Amino acid sequence: MKSATSIQNPRSNFFIKYKIEILSLILSIYTLPGGFFAYIDNNLGGSWERAINYSIKNKLVFGDDFIFTYGPLGYLSTRHTQYISNIFLFLADVFICTCFYHFFYKCLSRSKGWFFILLVAVFYFKGSEFSETLFLLFIVFTILNLKNNFSNHFELICCGISGIVGFFVKINYGVIAIVILFILLLFLLVKNRKSFLILFSTSLFVFFVIYTNVNINIIDYIKYGMPVIANYADAMTLEVKPFDKPYISAIILITVFGSTILYYFRQSWKQNKLDYTKIISVILLMLMLFLLYKNAFTRADEHTYGMFFMFPLFIVFVMLILDFRTSRIAKIICICSILVSDFNIPLPHGTEGNGFIYNATLAPTMSYFSTVFKKQDVVMDPKLKIPDDKLKIIGKSTIDLLPIDITVLLLNNLNYSPRPIVQSYSVYSPILDSLNANHFYKEDRPKFVMVSNWSMDNRYAIWDESITKAVLHLNYKYVDFVSINNDTALANNTGCSLLLKSKEGVKKYPKFEKLYEKTINLEDTVHFNFPDDTPIYMTADIEYNALGKIKNILYQPPILTVSLFLDSACTWTIYVRAIRPILKEPVLISKAICFNTDFKDFIDGNSKKDVTIKAFAFHAIGRGCKKKIKLTFYKFSNY
Numbered sequence: 251m252k253s254a255t256s257i258q259n260p261r262s263n264f265f266i267k268y269k270i271e272i273l274s275l276i277l278s279i280y281t282l283p284g285g286f287f288a289y290i291d292n293n294l295g296g297s298w299e300r301a302i303n304y305s306i307k308n309k310l311v312f313g314d315d316f317i318f319t320y321g322p323l324g325y326l327s328t329r330h331t332q333y334i335s336n337i338f339l340f341l342a343d344v345f346i347c348t349c350f351y352h353f354f355y356k357c358l359s360r361s362k363g364w365f366f367i368l369l370v371a372v373f374y375f376k377g378s379e380f381s382e383t384l385f386l387l388f389i390v391f392t393i394l395n396l397k398n399n400f401s402n403h404f405e406l407i408c409c410g411i412s413g414i415v416g417f418f419v420k421i422n423y424g425v426i427a428i429v430i431l432f433i434l435l436l437f438l439l440v441k442n443r444k445s446f447l448i449l450f451s452t453s454l455f456v457f458f459v460i461y462t463n464v465n466i467n468i469i470d471y472i473k474y475g476m477p478v479i480a481n482y483a484d485a486m487t488l489e490v491k492p493f494d495k496p497y498i499s500a501i502i503l504i505t506v507f508g509s510t511i512l513y514y515f516r517q518s519w520k521q522n523k524l525d526y527t528k529i530i531s532v533i534l535l536m537l538m539l540f541l542l543y544k545n546a547f548t549r550a551d552e553h554t555y556g557m558f559f560m561f562p563l564f565i566v567f568v569m570l571i572l573d574f575r576t577s578r579i580a581k582i583i584c585i586c587s588i589l590v591s592d593f594n595i596p597l598p599h600g601t602e603g604n605g606f607i608y609n610a611t612l613a614p615t616m617s618y619f620s621t622v623f624k625k626q627d628v629v630m631d632p633k634l635k636i637p638d639d640k641l642k643i644i645g646k647s648t649i650d651l652l653p654i655d656i657t658v659l660l661l662n663n664l665n666y667s668p669r670p671i672v673q674s675y676s677v678y679s680p681i682l683d684s685l686n687a688n689h690f691y692k693e694d695r696p697k698f699v700m701v702s703n704w705s706m707d708n709r710y711a712i713w714d715e716s717i718t719k720a721v722l723h724l725n726y727k728y729v730d731f732v733s734i735n736n737d738t739a740l741a742n743n744t745g746c747s748l749l750l751k752s753k754e755g756v757k758k759y760p761k762f763e764k765l766y767e768k769t770i771n772l773e774d775t776v777h778f779n780f781p782d783d784t785p786i787y788m789t790a791d792i793e794y795n796a797l798g799k800i801k802n803i804l805y806q807p808p809i810l811t812v813s814l815f816l817d818s819a820c821t822w823t824i825y826v827r828a829i830r831p832i833l834k835e836p837v838l839i840s841k842a843i844c845f846n847t848d849f850k851d852f853i854d855g856n857s858k859k860d861v862t863i864k865a866f867a868f869h870a871i872g873r874g875c876k877k878k879i880k881l882t883f884y885k886f887s888n889y
Contacts, residue, residue, distance in 0.1 A: 270359045277365075278351035280372045281383075282343060284614035286336070286621040288329035292631050294673070294706070297656035299328040301672045304660060307333035310668070312464070313471030317670045317685065319478050320381075321471060322464035323418040327380040331626045340622055342380070342415070349387045349408050353394075353567075361575035364566070367584050371566050373609040374591060377559035381420040382542070386564065388412040388427050389538045392434065393571055396527040400438060400445035409434070410452035418460050421475035423541070430534075474682065478671070481678035481831040483548045484807050488707065489871070490547050492805075496555070496594045497547060503561055503590055506583055507539055507568065514572050535568055548806050558591040628661075633734065636662045640732045640749065647697035650689075651747070653705060653714060658734060667696040674714045675706050680835035686718040690725060691759055695752055700732060702747040703849040710812070710826040712843040712852075716787075716835060717760060719852075720886065724758035726750035728853050731846070748850055762787055762836050762884035770879050775815070775867040778883075780840045782858045785889055787836035790828075790868065791880040798874025808874035815865040816842055828868060836884050839863060855889065 265272065290296045302324045305316040312322045320327065325334050326342050358365060375383075391409040400406060413431040417424030431453060438446035461468075490497050511532055518528060542564070546557035565587040574580035592606070608614060634657065641662065648667035651659050653674035659666045669689040671677050677686060689695060699722060705711040712719065729749045765786070770776055772792075780786045794801075798808050807830075814824040824842060841860040843849050851859045868879060 270355055273358055273365050274351050274355040277354045277368055277372055278347045279615055280369065280609075281347060281350045281375060282615060282618050283329065284376055284609065285617045286329070286339070286619075286624070287331060287626045290328075290330050292634060292657045292661075294654050294675070297654050298673055298676075299325075299330045300332065300660050301656050301668060302328065303330055303333045304656075304666065305668070306464070309465050311467055313467035313469070313474060315670060316668065316672065317470075317474045317478070317682070318672065318676065319422065319475060319482075320420050321418045321424065321475075322466050323415065323460070324420065326415075326419050329380075332628050336623060336625075345411065345415075346380075346383060346387070349391070349412070352404065352408070353387075353390060356394075357570045357575075361570065363581065364570065364575070367581060367588075368563075368566055370588055371562035371584070373606055374559055374588070374595065375563040376609050376614065377595070378556065381416065381423050382545075382556070382560055384412050384416045384419060385423040385427060385541070386538060386560070386567075388416060388430075389534050390567060390571070392430060393531045393534055395434075396531055397571075400442050400449075403448055406445060406448045407452045410449050411456050414453050414456040414460070418464065418466070421471065422479045425472060425476070426537070426541075474670075474685070477679045477682055478676055483802060484831055485678045485829045486549060486675070486707065489809060490806060496558075499590050499594050500543060500547060500557060503565075503587055504539065504543065506587065507565065510568065510572070510574075510580075510583065511536070514574075531571065535571070538564065548802070548804075555595055558594045562588040562591050630661050634658050634661050636664075636732060636734060640730065643729065643749070644698050649698040649700065650696040651700040652718075653702065653711070655702075659700075669718070675709075677715050677718075678829065678831045680717070683715055683717045683832075683835060686715055687721045687759075690718060690721045691757065693757065695725070697752050698729075699726060699750040700747040701750060701849065703843060703846050708827045709829060710814075710824070712849070713829070713832055713837040716832070716837045720760035721758075722750060723853050723855070723889070724760060725753055725756050726853065727753055728850055746846055748846055748853065750853065758888065760886060761888045763887040765883040765885055768881045768883070770881060771877050772868055772870055772875055772879060775813075775865050776881070777865040778840075779864070780862075782862060784840075785838055785852075785857050785886040786840035787884040787886055788839040789836055789882045789884075790833040791882075792828075792830050792833060792868065793876045794874055795876050798876075801872075801874050809871040810875070811869045811871065813867045813869065814842060814863050815867075817862040817864050839866065839883070857889075 290299055298318065298320075301316070302318070302320055305312070306322060306325070310316045318324070325331065326339060329339065331339060354368065357368075388409060391405050391412060394405045395402070395409055398405065410431070413427040416427045431449075435446060435450055435453075438449060492498075514528075514532070542557045542560055546555070562584070566584050569575075569577070569580040569584060595606075634655075636658065641664075644664060646665055648665050649659060650667055650669055656666070656668070656672060669686040671682050671686055677683050690699070701719075701722065703711045705714050727750065729751045731746055732749045733746045768776070778786075792810065794807065801807060810828040810830055812826060812828040814826070816823065824844065838852075840863055841848075841852070841857050842863050843852055843860060848860050851857055
């Protein structure tokens, strides 16, 4: 007869036998988002998110017809599935979960006491974007391959897939991943032919499958996508003060990370175990950290808190990858990183659903699987309804909209014909502006254009897409004002737009006749007295000094502003942001275009009616700009 103590519960035996597998599965399942679809707003974010899917539906070529930081798989990050099969998003989630499961299993099978730290870190991680997640996995699998001498075929396959897919999701992470992948392939070609064939064939197969099923010009995707990334900090910076709570917290976390790396090198050096694989692993982890920091605090838009979503799991990964599995100090560092991140994440709004508590339940997982095979509802917001009489004017004709509210066109089922860079706030350089200008210059340009004279972040609207708006003046005519949400105030910048119609048989491009050059100092007030009958444009060559370049990389670029002093008929001054890369092309300087009614006069050729600017002055918040500024003035000769 068996004793009572020898009788074991079969379920208990099962759990003991498959404990690591079960715990790893729990962790990987919790990495799934809180719902299969993401909420799409009806403002700036929702507009470009919808535009990506609309471009895919209409087979526009990414890099030529559609240029943005996101590529033809950008919907994997936005989780907007209109016009997209749910299966693609589901397969991407399966891949992510599989990768996490493999890493969690590998760590938990070698380490004790890390499950709950990983679990809490994953709860916060739900707020991270797919592009960041994919790049993190690419870095992790690159390091794992280095550590196992490229002997694990599964890890080679995951590395190749994450690198190639990431390239088609978002250009900034994607280009870096492709470069690293290329270096790995060169190394393996010399050192390990079998591993080279596995990584190369996987990468080539995934690239071929995606490339043949999307519309993309690879060269132009990189060529025109990179200026958007490169000039983002200049154009979109919202000031981050060095003593703000999030920034101080980020510096503390980075210091902790740096101290861990230094300790790791010190121990390796003492033990004579320093080798190239460890050095490269640390460099890759530092690269990931720098990109998290860069996206959060030099861009300083809604991504400010993104670092704190990703950071707890990233630090846990660092500790496990660097073999601090048995260190109590490493666990304490991870817990402190979680607490610091929690202190900065604006819960409950910050994470999906209702925040940390919600993520710690089964509700988000149940919500995910309950919606995985459903269609995403696209509901018309009554506030965005264009009046029927205006819709009748437009009919089924092609139409574009400036500056950003693409959602208005799509929800009203208009025949949207997008310019290459679909939102004005993304046009940061002359080459990008010229691409949009050509869109309204060519013979098959949109028949109608809706334009609202407003901009973001206290920028000067008439300077955004300056050449494009000059092309609109030459090739379009004013038809009417269009109000949404019953907003009839013509001077209201956000609730009302001008409706422009293409001039039949007209195809003109703006000509600028150089008048003179002038060198001034920053903060100088420049006075002039140009004639009222011709718009005068200007370029300003503003450059950073060494300090400014360092700040641009490690903190934020100097924030530029401009004061526009109006004529004696007005007693006020316009004080707005000045975007350095935009000023490298001609911008209107002689007239103040503040409201929709001002822009109507500009379109109609009646800019003489607009308020005259008599003087201006550039200012810099903080040090970092060269004192001398070269100005060049131009006459809009065929206005």
